[in-house]
Amino acid sequence: MKKLNIAIITGGVVAERGISLKSAKTIYKHLNRRKYNQYLIDYDGKNFVELSSKKKLNKNDFSFTKDKKKVKFDLAFLMLHGSPAEDGRLQGFLDVMGVPYTGCDHFVSSLTFDKQACKIFLKDFDIPMAESKLVLKGEKLNIKAISKVGFPLFVKPNKNGSSYGVTKVDAAKDIRPAVEKAFQFDNEVIIEAFLKGREFSNGVFRKGDEVVVLPITEIISQNEFFDFQAKYENASEEVTPAKLSKKDTKTCQALSKKLYQILRCKGMVRFDYIRMKNTFYFLEANTIPGFSNESIFPQQAIASGITIKELLDFIVEERMKEN
Numbered sequence: 001m002k003k004l005n006i007a008i009i010t011g012g013v014v015a016e017r018g019i020s021l022k023s024a025k026t027i028y029k030h031l032n033r034r035k036y037n038q039y040l041i042d043y044d045g046k047n048f049v050e051l052s053s054k055k056k057l058n059k060n061d062f063s064f065t066k067d068k069k070k071v072k073f074d075l076a077f078l079m080l081h082g083s084p085a086e087d088g089r090l091q092g093f094l095d096v097m098g099v100p101y102t103g104c105d106h107f108v109s110s111l112t113f114d115k116q117a118c119k120i121f122l123k124d125f126d127i128p129m130a131e132s133k134l135v136l137k138g139e140k141l142n143i144k145a146i147s148k149v150g151f152p153l154f155v156k157p158n159k160n161g162s163s164y165g166v167t168k169v170d171a172a173k174d175i176r177p178a179v180e181k182a183f184q185f186d187n188e189v190i191i192e193a194f195l196k197g198r199e200f201s202n203g204v205f206r207k208g209d210e211v212v213v214l215p216i217t218e219i220i221s222q223n224e225f226f227d228f229q230a231k232y233e234n235a236s237e238e239v240t241p242a243k244l245s246k247k248d249t250k251t252c253q254a255l256s257k258k259l260y261q262i263l264r265c266k267g268m269v270r271f272d273y274i275r276m277k278n279t280f281y282f283l284e285a286n287t288i289p290g291f292s293n294e295s296i297f298p299q300q301a302i303a304s305g306i307t308i309k310e311l312l313d314f315i316v317e318e319r320m321k322e323n
Helices: 017-030 089-097 106-113 115-125 143-147 172-182 228-232 246-262 296-303 308-321
Strands: 004-011 036-043 048-050 063-066 069-072 075-078 132-136 153-157 167-169 188-193 198-207 210-221 236-239 269-276 279-286
Touching: 004 017, 004 308, 017 036, 017 308, 075 089, 075 308, 089 106, 106 115, 115 132, 115 188, 115 246, 115 279, 132 143, 143 172, 153 172, 167 172, 172 188, 198 246, 198 296, 198 308, 210 246, 210 296, 246 269, 246 279, 296 308
Parallel strands: 004 036, 004 075
Antiparallel strands: 036 048, 063 069, 132 188, 153 167, 153 188, 198 210, 198 269, 210 236, 269 279
């Protein structure tokens, strides 16, 4: 059987670039070389560059030349965190190019990347969520209205990941500087009520026609909350599978499956929660979850008895089956 040419798209010019490169290297290492020819493709903000040859891809057909032969791709494996992948823009480009890609389509990616829009969409589906408000750059900041959310509260970029620009605010006087910090990463800021409880994360993917919900991870941060340092610099303890009762485990996993189906997700998606007073409150969906050695999704796959190579096979097969 002919090997598939797979472009592992990574990099970007966003705060999460370093994490994307780490995640892509894990994908590159574990993709089955008997089935696939894999190429690391770095997006530098203007061009797509094949890293081993340093050659730019032709953006008219998403190809490059190697040994005087044109290399075209059967599949793009998206491992670029933040924009333009998690917000759906890259998917739109690949749709125009006719290149299949892993994960959610452009609409679902855009919706889930916009935290407030996603929450509004889910309101009619009985999904527990924290109260929140949206602040746009340039509009007058209404400290009084924001304070009604209650303290403490979280201020964070509405469309960003990896906890960049996130601040826990304990008093009205600290709202403005927290908002200004968040505006460094996005033109929209979400103000969200603080939920005091344990933090959990749960990965989901498709194996053929089956929606597979992985074991749950509890995140125990050494910091005040699960910030960038806790996520990527070993300032947290991650317990997989989480120490939950069978009832709570089933409740959380059922909610993850429900969200995956309601949002019409594809590929690997990770859902984050706070458990407070016996209720799992949905925080956000990660449609291109981290896949470095420190990342939660591969930890959960291994805990379920699935090897990383097997998991990646399932992800590729899901997408290629659609063609």
